[in-house]
Every structure is written in C-alpha cells, then in structure tokens.
Amino acid sequence: MAKKKADPASVALNRELLRSMLLQRRFEERCAEAYALGKIGGFCHLYIGQEAVSTGTLSMLRPDDYVITTYRDHGQALARGLSARSIMAELFGRSDGCARGKGGSMHLFDKAHNFLGGHGIVGGHIPIATGVGFAIKYRGGDQCIVCFFGEAAINNGAFHEAANMAALWKLPVIYIIENNRYGMGTAIERASSIHDIYERAGSYDMARDVVDGQDVFAVRDVVGRAVERARTQGTPTLLEVRTYRFMGHSMSDAVSGTYRTKAELDQYLKRDPIMLLRQRMQDAGEISEDEMAALDAELKALVQDAWDFADASPELPLEALYEDVLVDTTSDAADAAAR
Amino acid sequence: MAIMTYRDALNAALREELRRDDRVFLMGEEVAVYQGAYKVSKGLLQEFGEMRIVDTPITELGFAGVGVGAAMVGLRPIIEFMTWNFALLALDQIVNAAAKMLYMSGGQYNMPIVFRGPNGAALQLGAQHSQAWESWLAHIPGLKVVAPGTPADAKGLLKAAIRDDNPVMVLEGEMLYNVKGEVPDSSDFVIPLGKAEVKRAGTDASIITYGKMVNIALQAAEVLAKDGVQVEVLDLRTLRPMDVPAIVATVMKTNRAVVLEEGWEVCGMGAQVVDYIQRECFDSLDAPIVRVHQADTPMPYTKSLEKAAKPDLAKTVSALRAVCYLD
Ligand SMILES: Cc1ncc(C[n+]2csc(CCOP(=O)(O)OP(=O)(O)O)c2C)c(N)n1
Ligand SMILES: [Mg+2]
Numbered sequence: 001m002a003k004k005k006a007d008p009a010s011v012a013l014n015r016e017l018l019r020s021m022l023l024q025r026r027f028e029e030r031c032a033e034a035y036a037l038g039k040i041g042g043f044c045h046l047y048i049g050q051e052a053v054s055t056g057t058l059s060m061l062r063p064d065d066y067v068i069t070t071y072r073d074h075g076q077a078l079a080r081g082l083s084a085r086s087i088m089a090e091l092f093g094r095s096d097g098c099a100r101g102k103g104g105s106m107h108l109f110d111k112a113h114n115f116l117g118g119h120g121i122v123g124g125h126i127p128i129a130t131g132v133g134f135a136i137k138y139r140g141g142d143q144c145i146v147c148f149f150g151e152a153a154i155n156n157g158a159f160h161e162a163a164n165m166a167a168l169w170k171l172p173v174i175y176i177i178e179n180n181r182y183g184m185g186t187a188i189e190r191a192s193s194i195h196d197i198y199e200r201a202g203s204y205d206m207a208r209d210v211v212d213g214q215d216v217f218a219v220r221d222v223v224g225r226a227v228e229r230a231r232t233q234g235t236p237t238l239l240e241v242r243t244y245r246f247m248g249h250s251m252s253d254a255v256s257g258t259y260r261t262k263a264e265l266d267q268y269l270k271r272d273p274i275m276l277l278r279q280r281m282q283d284a285g286e287i288s289e290d291e292m293a294a295l296d297a298e299l300k301a302l303v304q305d306a307w308d309f310a311d312a313s314p315e316l317p318l319e320a321l322y323e324d325v326l327v328d329t330t331s332d333a334a335d336a337a338a339r
Numbered sequence: 340m341a342i343m344t345y346r347d348a349l350n351a352a353l354r355e356e357l358r359r360d361d362r363v364f365l366m367g368e369e370v371a372v373y374q375g376a377y378k379v380s381k382g383l384l385q386e387f388g389e390m391r392i393v394d395t396p397i398t399e400l401g402f403a404g405v406g407v408g409a410a411m412v413g414l415r416p417i418i419e420f421m422t423w424n425f426a427l428l429a430l431d432q433i434v435n436a437a438a439k440m441l442y443m444s445g446g447q448y449n450m451p452i453v454f455r456g457p458n459g460a461a462l463q464l465g466a467q468h469s470q471a472w473e474s475w476l477a478h479i480p481g482l483k484v485v486a487p488g489t490p491a492d493a494k495g496l497l498k499a500a501i502r503d504d505n506p507v508m509v510l511e512g513e514m515l516y517n518v519k520g521e522v523p524d525s526s527d528f529v530i531p532l533g534k535a536e537v538k539r540a541g542t543d544a545s546i547i548t549y550g551k552m553v554n555i556a557l558q559a560a561e562v563l564a565k566d567g568v569q570v571e572v573l574d575l576r577t578l579r580p581m582d583v584p585a586i587v588a589t590v591m592k593t594n595r596a597v598v599l600e601e602g603w604e605v606c607g608m609g610a611q612v613v614d615y616i617q618r619e620c621f622d623s624l625d626a627p628i629v630r631v632h633q634a635d636t637p638m639p640y641t642k643s644l645e646k647a648a649k650p651d652l653a654k655t656v657s658a659l660r661a662v663c664y665l666d
Contacts, residue, residue: 066412068408097445098445099443099444099445099447100445100446101445102442102443102445103443103444103445107443107444109443109444109445109447109448110447111444111447111448116408116411116412116448117440117443117444117448119436120435121431121435124404124431124432124435124436125404125436126404127400127401127402127403127404127405127407127408127432128404128405128407128408128411128432128436129408130401130404130405130408131404131405131406131407131408131409131410131411131416132408132409132411132412133408134405134408134409135408135409135412135413135414136412137390138364138390138409138414157400158400158401158404158431161396161398161400161401161402161404162401162404162405164396164398164401165395165396165398165401165402165405168396323446324441324442324445324446325441325442325480325481326441326481326483326505327441327449327504327505329503329504329505329532
C-alpha cells in the first residue's frame with residue numbers, strides 16, 4: 001500500500017517537536033560534562049528521559065501564558081524558548097545567565113518568556129501557580145499557567161491547599177505531575193497511599209487525566225484539552241504524565257543500583273521519547289537519515305556555542321552581591337531612575 | 340486630624356489604597372463576609388466586592404503562596420494573617436519565596452506584597468497564641484518589617500507598605516486595635532519606611548522600642564519625670580531596615596539606653612539594637628545597656644504567671660532607674 005502523503009503542516013510541527021526534544025537532550029549531555037569539569041556547581045538535576053513532557057506541554061501554550069516549575073528545570077526552560085546561551089551561562093554562574101548567575105541550575109527565570117522560575121522547595125511553587133491563576137482571573141484574561149512538579153510533591157500539603165483553592169475559585173491552572181516513579185530514591189509506592197495519583201484531583205472535583213509521558217503527541221492531546229478548559233471555562237486540571245528519568249536524581253546519584261535496578265532502567269530506555277518520535281517520523285517518511293544527522297549536528301553546534309558563550313561570560317562584579325535584595329524605593333533612586 | 344482607633348486607622352489605610360490602585364486586593368481568613376476577625380476590614384467587601392476582598396480556606400501556606408504568585412505577575416496583594424502565630428505555617432512562602440524572588444531571579448521578579456496581622460500576646464491566650472515574631476522576620480534579607488505603635492503610624496506605615504514594591508511585613512497589635520489617637524485625614528499621608536520617630540524628647544536616658552511597647556515606654560518616661568529624669572522615647576517603627584542613625588543620635592544625646600521589646604531575649608530585636616549601639620556609641624555610654632523583654636518561657640495561661648512573663652511598666656521603670664544609677 002502506498003504511504004499516505006504527509007500533511008506539510010504536520011511534518012513541520014513534528015520536526016519542531018523533535019528539534020525541541022533533541023535540543024534538551026544534547027544540552028543536558030553537555031551539562032553532565034560541564035558538571036564533571038566543575039564548570040557547573042551545586043545541585044544539578046537532569047531531565048533526560050522526560051523531554052516529551054516539556055515539549056508536548058509547552059508546545060500547546062501561547063507566549064502570554066505562564067510557566068512555573070521545580071529545580072529540574074533546564075528542559076522546560078529550553079522548550080519554553082529561553083536561549084541555550086542564557087541557560088548555560090546561568091548554569092556556569094555567569095552574568096549573561098537568565099538570572100545573571102545568581103539563580104543557578106535550580107532557579108532559572110526569564111520574565112520575557114513568562115518563565116516564573118525553577119523553585120527548590122518541593123511543593124512550594126504549587127500555591128504560587130494558583131496565585132498566578134488568581135491574577136489571570138482577577139484581570140479577566142484568557143491565559144493559563146502550567147505548573148510542573150514531581151510525583152513526590154503530590155504528598156506535600158502545599159499541593160492540597162493550592163489545588164483546593166484553584167478548584168474552589170475556578171482558576172485557569174494546569175498542574176502537571178511528572179511521574180518519573182521516584183522522589184530521589186523513594187518509589188511512588190513507598191510514598192503515596194494511592195498509585196493512580198491523578199485521582200487525587202477527585203478530592204477537589206477537579207478535571208484530571210493520565211497520559212503516557214514518553215509519547216509527545218499523547219501529552220499534547222491531554223494538555224490541549226486542559227488548555228482549552230482553562231481558556232474557555234477558567235477551570236483547573238490535574239494531569240499525571242507517566243515518564244521516567246534516565247539519569248540519577250542529581251549529579252551525585254548513581255543512575256541505578258540502590259533504589260532501582262539496571263533491568264528496570266533498561267526496560268524504560270526502550271521507550272526513549274526522542275527515539276519513539278524519530279522512529280515514527282522515519283516510518284512516515286517525514287525525516288530521512290541525512291536530515292536527522294543534519295539536525296543533530298546543528299543542535300550539537302548550538303549547544304557548543306552556548307558553552308563557549310557561557311565560558312566567555314564574566315561573573316558579576318563583587319558589588320553585585322548587594323544588588324536585587326530589595327527594589328530600591330528611596331527617593332534618590334526614584335530620582336535617578338527618572339533622570 | 341481626626342481622633343480614631345488603631346483599627347479604624349488601618350481600615351482607612353486599606354480603603355484608601357484599595358481605591359487608589361485596582362491592583363491592590365485583600366486576602367485572608369474571615370476578611371470578607373465576617374468583616375475581619377478583628378474587624379479591621381469592616382465594610383470593605385461591601386465597597387470592593389468579592390474579587391478584591393477574598394475569604395480563604397484555613398490554608399496559611401496556600402494563600403500566602405497565592406499572594407506571592409499574584410505579586411509575581413503584577414498584582415499588589417495584601418495578605419492578612421488572623422494572627423502572626425498562624426503565619427508560621429506560611430514561613431516557607433515568606434522566607435523562601437517572597438524574600439528571595441527578586442534576588443534569585445537576578446532582579447526580574449519583585450514582590451509588591453504586604454503580609455499583615457496582629458502580632459504578640461493579648462491576654463491569657465496561652466502559649467500558642469501569644470508570640471511576637473518580629474525577630475524571625477527581621478532576620479531575613481529581602482523583607483521589610485514594620486510595627487506601628489499608634490493609630491497615626493498604623494495608617495501611615497500600612498499605606499507606605501502597600502505602595503512599596505517589596506515584601507513588607509506589618510505587625511499590628513491585638514491590644515492596640517482599640518487605642519485611640521489623632522490620625523491625619525489626608526489620603527496622601529504616608530510614613531516613609533525605615534524612619535524612627537522620637538515620641539518624647541529627653542536628655543537623661545533613652546528608651547528604644549517599637550509597636551505595642553511604645554505606650555509603656557511613654558508611661559515609664561512619665562514616671563521618671565516625677566523624679567526629674569528626662570527620658571527620651573525612640574519609636575523605631577520600622578524594624579528592617581532599622582533607622583540606625585536615629586538610635587545613635589538618641590544614645591549620643593543621653594548616654595544611657597534601655598531597649599524594650601515584647602518578645603524573647605535570645606536573638607531578639609533588642610540584641611540587634613544593642614549591637615548597633617556598641618558599634619557606634621561605645622565611648623558615649625555612661626552605663627551598661629539594659630534590655631526589657633519577655634521571660635524565657637512559653638507564655639503561661641495562669642494570670643499571675645503571664646503578668647510575670649511579660650515586659651511591663653514596672654520592669655521598664657526599674658530598667659530606666661538602673662541605667663540612671665538611681666537605686
Ligand atoms: C520541602 C523539601 N523537602 C525535601 C527536599 C529535598 N528533595 C529535593 S528533590 C526531592 C525529591 C522530589 O521528587 P519529585 O517531586 O518526584 O521530583 P523529581 O525529583 O522526581 O523530579 C527531595 C526529597 C526539598 N528540596 N524540599
Ligand atoms: Mg519524581
């Protein structure tokens with residue numbers, strides 16, 4: 001049977017999705033290298049394996065929507081459109097970073113992209129997302145906010161307080177649980193009394209769904225419906241996206257061996273989201289081997305450029321230590337701003 | 340000028356600022372339909388409606404976070420805690436989110452938000468409802484902290500807090516809500532944050548205090564005046580940033596200081612004041628500084644023990660007499 005002729009718009013979209021996911025992968029592979037070289041310090045949590053969640057979700061948003069997330073934020077920042085340069089510079093702690101080097105890996109922020117930060121306290125940003133939803137309703141807009149968090153955060157009180165208020169007040173918030181099965185070394189079954197955790201939304205009479213997080217189209221589909229609900233009805237949704245992290249919890253954690261077996265990891269590696277999309281596009285004749293190689297080369301070069309940019313960027317001068325503790329509201333400062 | 344209660348002065352401040360800027364809203368437990376647990380928000384729901392005067396479930400962590408989120412995207416929330424005792428549940432949002440957002444975002448997201456409510460002990464409310472939290476809050480870079488002691492200061496400082504582009508903690512006093520005083524009528528009456536005020540001038544000793552203790556300090560000054568000792572009362576009004584030049588000026592003038600606060604001694608606000616004095620006025624002191632504060636125990640319910648635990652007029656008078664070597 002002859003292959004169905006692919007719709008050019010959908011081919012272009014699929015390439016965009018592939019590009020977004022592969023960029024995250026290539027970027028974070030270099031992060032691991034930079035960490036080993038001491039160019040990135042502190043805690044660094046890689047997203048490798050979960051790229052279909054960020055790309056699938058954020059490809060459904062408008063630029064005027066909002067995004068907030070956890071410390072595992074590199075992939076989402078890239079998928080939201082922050083430049084690889086500004087993220088790598090932030091990871092290197094340099095002044096051209098998206099938070100001038102003061103935030104670091106766990107605290108990527110970019111106001112121009114309505115990227116409201118990576119946050120380091122598990123569950124702490126979930127009420128903040130509810131507050132952004134409140135502000136959207138207050139102003140009468142049709143935007144929404146997407147809030148990413150891990151499955152371990154669902155047990156945290158902040159989640160429940162925030163979810164209840166979003167449902168009670170009908171706020172356009174989309175809560176995305178990235179269920180990668182582990183909170184550090186604690187498997188979901190050892191932390192949550194129920195395992196279909198999207199059902200927690202039932203307590204708040206909130207719309208909910210569960211989806212395969214390795215399939216970018218499936219993610220887009222459920223997120224699309226949640227976005228529609230947020231825009232037209234102004235109501236929240238809880239989505240459980242089932243995924244897996246292919247790396248350790250952070251750079252200091254072994255990939256497998258203590259709390260999960262190599263066999264389990266290997267099983268999940270067979271469902272690498274990038275591989276699945278690529279396979280599908282190749283089967284549909286949407287991308288050739290050569291095109292794939294060219295894309296990969298382009299992205300590797302882009303990440304190398306980000307690395308070089310970050311390396312060349314200076315750290316902030318010491319005077320900057322005391323900057324941005326408070327907005328300066330003294331009349332001198334206001335006068336200076338006016339001049 | 341009008342004579343009004345501290346409660347009505349706060350109410351006027353809220354009403355004027357809600358009228359002035361439609362990004363301002365008030366959120367907390369019982370602020371709307373119930374008209375405020377202490378009636379500070381009386382009549383506001385009727386004037387501004389339920390989108391701007393918002394009753395919340397009992398979720399201090401949750402609604403403090405809602406305020407932070409709303410502030411991040413351009414609103415100017417006023418978050419009321421029924422009392423600061425309950426705000427302990429919200430400290431993560433205050434300390435980890437509100438205080439740090441501007442800094443960790445490299446200057447991109449400021450926090451025009453007010454957290455307010457009664458602070459400190461009232462009468463016989465027991466251990467969990469009788470705590471003064473100012474030193475916890477004033478410890479944190481990225482926050483501003485004010486503690487008005489009079490109706491006029493309540494109005495002027497709350498208005499300044501609402502207009503400030505930073506997170507400001509407003510510590511009110513349950514025992515102050517019914518206190519009356521003169522309050523300027525003008526809707527542009529704003530007291531700049533970070534400025535102390537000499538509430539009574541004197542030459543012989545200084546008493547440095549804030550909030551609910553200002554009244555006790557004034558009474559103590561009155562008592563000492565009978566012995567011919569002129570006590571200067573400095574009301575800090577803002578605890579962060581603290582008006583260090585005003586502290587230095589009064590101590591340089593009188594050479595003797597008592598530091599009076601409502602809370603506990605260890606790591607209390609008074610310890611910080613004493614540090615500023617020893618740094619700046621070491622050679623000007625004629626006597627060791629004396630601190631007056633709460634006893635180092637949880638607050639007892641027992642009437643006589645509660646009285647013994649709290650700083651009061653008698654303790655303040657004896658501290659002043661001690662620094663003046665009167666006994
Ligand atoms: C309140 C709090 N407790 C503990 C930690 C330490 N911690 C950081 S990440 C983490 C596990 C979170 O797992 P999950 O929410 O599933 O997200 P994932 O790391 O899997 O993306 C823990 C315990 C923290 N950052 N915050
Ligand atoms: Mg997890």
